[in-house]
Amino acid sequence: MAVSMPTKIVTARLEHADSHTLERYLATGGYDGLRKALGMTPAEVAAEVDAASLLGRGGAGFPAGRKWSMLKKDPLTYLVVNGDESEPATFKDHLLIERDPHQILEGVIISAYALQVTQAFVYIRGEFALGLERMEEAVNDAYRQHALGSDIFGSGFSLDVVVHPGAGAYICGEETALLESLEGKRGFPRIKPPYFPAVIGLYGQPTVVNNVETMANIPWIVLHGGAAFAAMGEGRSTGTRLFALSGHVNRPGPYEVQMVKTTFRDLIYAPELGGGVREGRDLKAFIPGGVSSPWFGPGQVDLPLGQDEVAQEGSMLGSGSVVVMDSSTCVVRAAWRITKFFFRESCGQCTPCREGSGWLERILYRIEHGGGREQDLDLLMDVCDNISPGVHWPPQQTTICVLGPSIPPSIAAGLKMFRDEFLVHIKDGGCPFD
């Protein structure tokens, strides 16, 4: 099976061990995009991003250009970059922050220019100590190069960027929780409406929140044009995307591939990508877009890596992380561990999520450890229904944010695909994989 490896965009520089340094960045076309952008009008820059039809790379997949156009006009607006990558099994932003911080920063400066924002914040997950150091160094370099501060490259445009460390909380990846956290508070998501960041964001001012990988694509788009970006991929899913592949594969890793033109089968099995399921075992199931997404089975492995294509099959491409589970995997244990994560990370504002996640975790734990009852399967779905009415996809919610409706998918998919396996746990009084 041959996969056509496309132009590398966000990982182009990573073949160099010193890809994070200013020297390497400048030697490989660094800040050329910014120089070009500053010679254009802000509206022209925004038009290129719009033409690229760049879908946000954080998880929701909202078009970046449209997001920018929704920013409420106001004398004081902000750009906030979300580098709080915490969705389990997602490790692409970690790579980009550590290995190519200047590329992200250049994207931030160009975006700030297009939005005419003079203050930006890059919120980086606190656990990324090295990434925080490298981004801080990149910011220092940029000030020295006059790529930040007053009168950038003599253009008259000025921008300050602050690198802000998180302190350990999954929920702060949710954009309104991130803004609360950036304001020095607990990461409690805000209710929308009225708190759409584009209208009421940081300090109550209109704010654009973009993901790190989204920013990393911007310099290339400005240099090569939105049309060149849109020529890659297909339909609404344009360009390349950095997928994080993990679990039972021979070559787990981050892979930048062309959207839609590449399938899950390519990603998992191609020798230059995942290299197949470990120890030659059969594929049992895979998680297509972070643990908040409904699972897929071997029957869906030929689906293209496209946002709409995956949505039509009842799941999402989400955060771009694919977790492969082989035939040796206990799905009850997998669903339990994912649910335990949500229980730990629920911010606690909404009762269905705060209490429901704990109930679900305890029910799954007792099934896995031999204390399950046959009515537990209905009970699981009943609790899921309280968090996300109907338990369908795309989900409804009874909570402020989408952490709540992110809890049921692994349980509902596990039960739908492997109900017998749950029943064996209950009938045999324990886990058949132990």
Added chain:
Amino acid sequence: MSHFSAAMAARARQLVALYPEPRSALLPLCHLAQEQDGWLRPEAMEEIAELVGVTAAEVRGTATFYDMLHTEPVGRYVVAVCTNIACILSGGAEMLEHAERRLRVRVGSTTEDGLFTLEESECLADCDFPPCVQVNHRFVRTTTPELFDRLIDELAAGGHAEDIPPHGTLVRVRRSGGLRVDRADIARERAAAEERSS
């Protein structure tokens, strides 16, 4: 009498001045306090409260929301073992059990010599090197029990001083660009922006 040392207090003032609203510096200041003391002492929280203009209870109430901020003492090295989905498929749970045996502590506890605190962590975003282990938020990639044991031995013998600073020290790079002397600068910038747009 300031709880922060003179050098730390200067960095603290610099941090507060970076933000349009002082409270935004709350989390960075908590990290700073941990850098000085290894954990978040009550006296530090009181001083942070003064610096950002909230009560000490608000600082505590915010800090306790976040996993990385410790309101009780921890070891010089906080060892975090991930058991989330990608790691549990590749021996994360077994690695955590091994770490408990090797360090002779339960998850959440600190060794008697005050050197190591063991934590079970959620996904740390390094899933291509499972099971993922961090020491003081540095990725150490000890993917086998043997590699883990060797690292623990080396740390106990005072090794890795360069790449793994004591717990609390998060970012060793000091910001040098775009520093403001005081908050009046921000007010002036904002006034100028408003003038331009009106």
